[in-house]
Amino acid sequence: xxxxxxxxxxxxxxxxxxxxxxxxxxxxxxxxxxxxxxxxxxxxxxxxxxxxxxxxxxxxxxxxxxxxxxxxxxxxxxxxxxxxxxxxxxxxxxxxxxxxxxxxxxxxxxxxxxxxxxxxxxxxxxxxxxxxxxxxxxxxxxxxxxxxxxxxxxxxxxxxxxxxxxxxxxxxxxxxxxxxxxxxxxxxxxxxxxxxxxxxxxxxxxxxxxxxxxxxxxxxxxxxxxxxxxxxxxxxxxxxxxxxxxxxxxxxxxxxxxxxxxxxxxxxxxxxxxxxxxxxxxxxxxxxxxxxxxxxxxxxxxxxxxxxxxxxxxxxxxxxxxxxxxxxxxxxxxxxxxxxxxxxxxxxxxxxxxxxxxxxxxxxxxxxxxxxxxxxxxxxxxxxxxxxxxxxxxxxxxxxxxxxxxxxxxxxxxxxxxxxxxxxxxxxxxxxxxxxxxxxxxxxxxxxxxxxxxxxxxxxxxxxxxxxxxxxxxxxxxxxxxxxxxxxxxxxxxxxxxxxxxxxxxxxxxxxxxxxxxxxxxxxxxxxxxxxxxxxxxxxxxxxxxxxxxxxxxxxxxxxxxxxxxxxxxxxxxxxxxxxxxxxxxxxx
Amino acid sequence: xxxxxxxxxxxxxxxxxxxxxxxxxxxxxxxxxxxxxxxxxxxxxxxxxxxxxxxxxxxxxxxxxxxxxxxxxxxxxxxxxxxxxxxxxxxxxxxxxxxxxxxxxxxxxxxxxxxxxxxxxxxxxxxxxxxxxxxxxxxxxxxxxxxxxxxxxxxxxxxxxxxxxxxxxxxxxxxxxxxxxx
Numbered sequence: 101x102x103x104x105x106x107x108x109x110x111x112x113x114x115x116x117x118x119x120x121x122x123x124x125x126x127x128x129x130x131x132x133x134x135x136x137x138x139x140x141x142x143x144x145x146x147x148x149x150x151x152x153x154x155x156x157x158x159x160x161x162x163x164x165x166x167x168x169x170x171x172x173x174x175x176x177x178x179x180x181x182x183x184x185x186x187x188x189x190x191x192x193x194x195x196x197x198x199x200x201x202x203x204x205x206x207x208x209x210x211x212x213x214x215x216x217x218x219x220x221x222x223x224x225x226x227x228x229x230x231x232x233x234x235x236x237x238x239x240x241x242x243x244x245x246x247x248x249x250x251x252x253x254x255x256x257x258x259x260x261x262x263x264x265x266x267x268x269x270x271x272x273x274x275x276x277x278x279x280x281x282x283x284x285x286x287x288x289x290x291x292x293x294x295x296x297x298x299x300x301x302x303x304x305x306x307x308x309x310x311x312x313x314x315x316x317x318x319x320x321x322x323x324x325x326x327x328x329x330x331x332x333x334x335x336x337x338x339x340x341x342x343x344x345x346x347x348x349x350x351x352x353x354x355x356x357x358x359x360x361x362x363x364x365x366x367x368x369x370x371x372x373x374x375x376x377x378x379x380x381x382x383x384x385x386x387x388x389x390x391x392x393x394x395x396x397x398x399x400x401x402x403x404x405x406x407x408x409x410x411x412x413x414x415x416x417x418x419x420x421x422x423x424x425x426x427x428x429x430x431x432x433x434x435x436x437x438x439x440x441x442x443x444x445x446x447x448x449x450x451x452x453x454x455x456x457x458x459x460x461x462x463x464x465x466x467x468x469x470x471x472x473x474x475x476x477x478x479x480x481x482x483x484x485x486x487x488x489x490x491x492x493x494x495x496x497x498x499x500x501x502x503x504x505x506x507x508x509x510x511x512x513x514x515x516x517x518x519x520x521x522x523x524x525x526x527x528x529x530x531x532x533x534x535x536x537x538x539x540x541x542x543x544x545x546x547x548x549x550x551x552x553x554x555x556x557x558x559x560x561x562x563x564x565x566x567x568x569x570x571x572x573x574x575x576x577x578x579x580x581x582x583x584x585x586x587x588x589x590x591x592x593x594x595x596x597x598x599x600x601x602x603x604x605x606x607x608x609x610x611x612x613x614x615x616x617x618x619x620x621x622x623x624x625x626x627x628x629x630x631x632x633x634x635x636x637x638x639x640x641x642x643x644x645x646x647x648x649x650x651x652x653x654x655x656x657x658x659x660x661x662x663x664x665x666x667x668x669x670x671x672x673x674x675x676x677x678x679x680x681x682x683x684x685x686x687x688x689x
Numbered sequence: 690x691x692x693x694x695x696x697x698x699x700x701x702x703x704x705x706x707x708x709x710x711x712x713x714x715x716x717x718x719x720x721x722x723x724x725x726x727x728x729x730x731x732x733x734x735x736x737x738x739x740x741x742x743x744x745x746x747x748x749x750x751x752x753x754x755x756x757x758x759x760x761x762x763x764x765x766x767x768x769x770x771x772x773x774x775x776x777x778x779x780x781x782x783x784x785x786x787x788x789x790x791x792x793x794x795x796x797x798x799x800x801x802x803x804x805x806x807x808x809x810x811x812x813x814x815x816x817x818x819x820x821x822x823x824x825x826x827x828x829x830x831x832x833x834x835x836x837x838x839x840x841x842x843x844x845x846x847x848x849x850x851x852x853x854x855x856x857x858x859x860x861x862x863x864x865x866x867x868x869x870x871x
Contacts, residue, residue, distance in 0.1 A: 118834055118842035174833035243822035244815065246799060260836065348707055357711040357722075375710045383706075530822075533830025533846075601719050605709035605726060609702050612733050616698060617744055655800065656792040 119173040121538045128164055129183025130546060132157045136184060137191035137550050139682065141557045144195040145578040154251060154524060155671050157184035158258045177259045178534045179542055182525040186543035189521035190227045190550025191557075193514030196487060198223075198558050199583035201506045203573045204590060212562070214503050218441035219510055220555050225437030226464065226511035227547035230518025232430035233465045234472055235422050235540055238526050245619065247476025250329040250670065252527030257667035259532055268664045275668020276675075279321040283676040286319065301634045311368040312353050314345040314633035322677075323635055325669035326479040327642020328662060331650065336621055337478055338640025340628030344376050348629075372632070378599040380629030381485040382606020383613065387622020388470040390614025422540045430544065435461060438511060445504045452498055459497065460508040463490055467512055468519030473623050475520040476527070478639065483520075484582065485630055487513045488589050492600065495593040502590060509586075518547055642666075691743035697736025704729030759801040760821075761808070761861040767794035768854050775847065778840060787832045795825055809863055817860035824853030 119125075136153040161180040165172025198219065205213050241247050261269045285291060286300045296303050297319075304315040327334055349371050352358055362370050438460060442453035467486035475481045490512040494505035522543055529539045561578065564571040572578035592598045606626070613622030628636050650658050708726035713719055720726075770790055777783050798821065805814040827850035834842035 118837070118839045173837045173839070175830070239819060239822070244818055246802070260833070343703065347703060348710065351707045352710045355707075374712070379706060379709055530826050531829055533826055533828070533833050601713055602709060605705070605719070608730060609705050609709075609733070612698070612730070612737055613702060615737055617740055655796050659792055659796055660788070 119171065119176040120534065121179050121542065122176050124165060124169060124172070125161075125176045125179040126183060126542070128161060129157065129180040129542070130187070130549070132160055132180070132184040133187025133546065133550065134553055136188040137553045138557055140188060141191050141195045141554050142561075142578075143682070144192065144582065145199065145558075145561065145572050145580045153188035154181050154185040154255045154521075154528070155258065155674050157181040157188075158255045159671075159675075162258065162261075174259055174532050175534050178525075178529055178532050179538060181255060181259070181528070182539045183542045183546050185521050185525060186231075186518070186547045187550035187553070189517045190223075190514055190547045191554035193226065193483070193517035194223055194510065194551055194554035195558065196484060196582045197506060197510040197513050197586060198555065199562075199572055199580045200586040200590065201503075202558075202562050203570070203580070203583055203587050204502060207570065207573070215444075216555070216559070218444050218503075219507055220551065221437050221441040222507040222511040223514050223551040223555065224548045225434040225441070226514030227518055227551050228430050228437070228544065229434040229461065229464050229511070230468060230515035231522055231540065231544045231547060232422075232427045232434070233468050233515070234519040234522050235427060237469065237472065238421075238523070238536060241472060241476055241523060242527055242530055245476075247473065247523075247527075248330045248333065249476045249524050249527035250326040250479040250666070251475075252524040253329055253531065253663060254325075254667035254670040255524070256528045256531035257664050258671065259528065261664075268660065271661060271664040272668040272671075275325070275665040275670075276672040277668075279325070279669040279672030280676045281672075282319075282321050283673045283680075287676070287680050310350075310353075311364045312345075312349045312371055314349070314368060316632075316634040316637070317641075318632075318634040318638040320635075320638060320673060321669045322673035323638040324642040324645075325666040325673075327639040327644075328646045328666040328669075329642075330478065330639075331643055331646035331658075333620070334478055334624070334639065334643045335647070336618060337624040337628050338636055338643055340625035341631070341633050341636030341640065343625070344380070344629040345633040348376070374599065375602070376629045377485075378602035379606035380626045380631075381482075381489060382603040382608075383610035383626030383629060384470055384474075384482060384485065384623060385466070385489060385603070385626075386607030386610025386612075387614035387626055388466055388473070388610075389607070390611045390622060391473070391620075392466065392469065394615060419537045420535055421537055422544075431461075438508070441507050442504055445501070445507060447501050448498065448504045452504075456494060456498055456504065456508055460490070460494070460511060463493070463508075464512050464515040467516045470623060471516040471520045472523040473620060474627050476523060477620050477624060478627060480627060480631065480635070481516075481520045482627060482630055483513060483516055484585070486516050487586065489603065491586065491590055492593050492598050492603070495590065496600075500594050502594075505590070514551060518543070690739055690746070694736045694738075694740030694743055698733050698740060699736070701729045701731070701733025701736055705733060760798050760805055760817075763794060763798055764854070764858045764861055767798070768851070768858060770794065771851055771854060775844075778843060783835050784832065787828070787835065791828070791832075795828065799825070805861070809861070813860055813864070817857050820853050820857035820860055824850050824857060827853060 133153070136156065140153065158177060158181040161172070161177040161184075165177055165180065201214060201219065202212060242249075257268070257272055261272050291297055300319050302317045302319055304317055305311070305313075309315040327338075349368075352371070352375070353367070358367060358370060435457060438457045439453055442448050442456055443450070445453075448456070463486075467490070471481045471483060471486060487509050490509045491505055494508045495502070498504045522540070525539055525543065526536055528534075529536060558572075562571040570576060572580045572583075574580075574584055589598065606629075610622045610626055613625055616622070646658060646662065649662060653661075705726050706729075708722040708729055709720065711720040711722050714721060767790070774786070774790075777786050780786070802818055802821075805817060808814070809817060827846050831843055831846045831850060834840075834846060
């Protein structure tokens with residue numbers, strides 16, 4: 101049956117009634133976004149990680165818009181998924197930071213000693229800023245650099261699966277079944293063998309290789325599929341991991357620059373946490389800074405084109421890009437929100453509030469670019485690393501004022517989460533032919549809702565301890581591992597033990613790598629140092645496999661056979677992983 | 690020079706990163722190995738400068754001798770194929786036809802886009818690639834509308850899409866030198 105394309109939308113094309121930004125897409129996106137936000141905040145507090153909601157929203161959108169309403173279009177589902185993930189990803193930014201504030205100020209539970217609303221305003225400011233700061237980079241990252249955004253490609257495959265032909269849909273389903281079965285098998289622990297296969301990581305040392313060489317391979321098919329979708333451009337990431345773990349790590353052990361008392365896994369853990377992790381964050385920051393300078397002319401030209409596109413390139417009289425005045429207004433509102441939030445925080449002077457606002461917003465822009473680039477190149481977003489830099493810098497700048505530093509950190513976390521999510525959605529939109537303006541408008545209108553919902557959930561959960569004990573944190577049923585880690589860093593900065601030397605020295609090398617002629621070199625090397633080698637290794641194998649297939653079978657084979665299969669692998673693992681997380685929580689409670 | 694530059698950048702960066710790893714002594718901000726770090730940095734910087742010089746040299750040679758990039762060569766054939774598309778509007782194989790055009794022309798054009806920078810210069814290459822990308826997005830929209838069975842949208846998206854590809858074709862040719870000027 102042919103879908104009905106009757107006009108039913110607040111902003112759709114009047115001439116043909118082709119459904120794009122419809123009430124159905126908006127309402128379904130809102131409902132899904134709020135539900136996913138509630139679930140993922142809880143999951144994050146329980147397990148320490150979150151999942152992008154785009155895949156789930158796209159599948160539900162497909163079922164609801166096309167299956168139940170029987171008049172949904174490809175573009176309408178793209179809008180639904182953009183709105184849902186915009187709300188959901190804002191919550192992810194909040195849940196990394198806000199619980200840390202509760203844990204640091206009131207470790208015994210009960211009423212909090214800090215005022216919540218400035219943090220809420222900063223979170224909303226971050227949501228606005230994350231969208232408006234990244235919009236001018238759409239053309240650079242998606243249309244010129246052509247970053248792959250593996251999850252964005254996977255979502256586009258889902259959205260188009262109904263009309264892309266039986267063969268592609270079949271490959272998508274095959275990929276889904278393989279990854280879902282594999283993930284279920286891994287989660288069942290049937291294959292677990294201590295010392296060989298633990299927590300989905302295959303130990304390749306076989307008792308011969310030392311732990312400081314990280315001879316471990318992640319058996320995640322999602323990770324492998326992200327490499328399959330990226331191919332040659334992601335290979336530097338793999339090489340970065342090799343240099344970190346097979347050159348730097350053994351070198352410093354042989355030179356005797358590690359504590360002599362440490363051995364085996366303790367030594368590997370020291371190298372990862374005390375050396376490679378902070379150095380990697382530094383390299384990421386330096387490289388991103390260099391790329392901003394290097395791409396300055398291109399970014400300026402993109403801004404000029406944005407203005408031209410917003411006014412001059414009108415498709416049938418309809419706007420294609422977000423107008424510049426709206427971006428500037430959004431930026432102004434966000435700056436005002438940050439300044440007011442800081443100004444009303446006890447112990448912050450007028451000058452400190454102004455300086456912290458300006459530096460915080462600059463950092464949000466740079467960190468947003470880093471995370472968008474990293475997500476575009478590898479599908480991995482180093483949000484926690486960027487938030488750690490924010491808390492370190494702000495605590496130093498604001499003379500140890502924890503509330504004020506947390507306020508900027510929450511803004512940074514929400515903003516960079518929004519930037520990465522917006523870019524993934526815009527990539528999906530490009531692949532299905534959506535108008536970027538409608539996607540950007542949709543996300544800008546709703547992302548603040550995600551912040552409010554996440555605050556509400558976290559506040560409620562804190563008082564679930566009955567007022568006499570904490571509702572989450574170490575020792576409770578919701579350990580909040582990310583927040584606990586952030587609390588540790590905040591305490592380390594206050595005690596002047598944060599590895600600022602590593603951040604600085606890494607960033608200087610990052611600047612050099614950022615100016616190297618290979619696009620994304622510094623960001624990928626930094627990311628590879630920051631992540632466990634098991635992840636980099638699995639991803640690199642995916643890149644190498646794609647390159648081999650490209651050489652053997654050609655570009656058309658990769659685009660039409662490999663892409664839907666890899667998309668299915670990503671979706672299969674993500675859905676089973678989330679289903680298992682929810683099942684674990686329900687069973688435990 | 691290029692290979693030497695790559696080697697120096699790699700070795701220098703490695704030395705700098707290795708020298709950055711020791712924990713600083715009590716009361717010091719930087720580790721005691723900072724002179725080694727400085728040496729690595731200088732090596733890496735020399736490598737980077739050499740690479741840049743080599744790249745500039747290669748670009749100068751390429752500008753004078755580069756054969757016509759794939760994008761410039763393939764766009765006219767692609768546009769002829771796109772101009773024939775309206776004959777297939779009512780054809781049930783329209784989606785297959787669009788996929789064929791995408792894999793035969795658009796994907797290879799996009800894959801080889803970097804050739805354009807040396808051939809046209811940065812500004813014109815950027816304008817050309819943005820016009821191509823705009824056309825590609827409308828092409829994808831046309832695909833979506835065709836898949837949804839919305840022929841009205843297909844016919845309305847087609848003219849601006851074709852115009853964008855034609856604009857990219859115009860921009861894919863280097864400007865003719867003006868008489869009396871370099």
